[in-house]
Amino acid sequence: MRKLFIVVSIILIFGIFGCVTNNKNEENLSGKSKITNESKQVDDIKVSINVEKDLNVYATITYIGGAAEKDIYHGGSIFFFNIYQQDGGFEYLGSMEQPLLTTTLIRNEPYRVKFKGIEKLKLKTGTYEFKAIADFSLDSDDVLGTRIEIPVSKIEEVK
Secondary structure, eight states, X not given: OHHHHHHHHHHHHHHHHHTOOOOOOHHHHHSSOOOOOSEEEETTEEEEEEEOTTOOEEEEEEEOSSSSEEEEEESSSSEEEEEEETTSSOEEEXXXXXXXXXXXXXXXXXXXXXXXXXXXXXXXXXXXXXXXXXXXXXXXXXXXXTEXXXXXXXXXXXX
């Protein structure tokens, strides 16, 4: 009987202390990670997002390779723009429906794409993640096989 009591006591002790977790982690409190990349480089392409205080949002793509220029192939815009409210339920997902276009990137010259129509969204006061996804291809004959997606984002207060 004494052995049974000791075994049950050990199980209860480990069971109680084994269930304790530390909920002070920022990710646990918000449910979402707060890590963002405002700039990212993949091979010889660098992408960044900028959010200015007046909600002028734009993304840039820069070719930094060895050749003088590089053609990329994409839909109506090089970027999809998405917005996620961090402290509320607002979400905007950009879309693209136009045919294949070609853009020539000049080495070390950022090509800028503005998020058009953001003022129509009438964002309320809060914290938002602004995300730009560069979605392009390097070969017009094999668009799907050479497709590249480079996401960047920035969290900003809207007042």
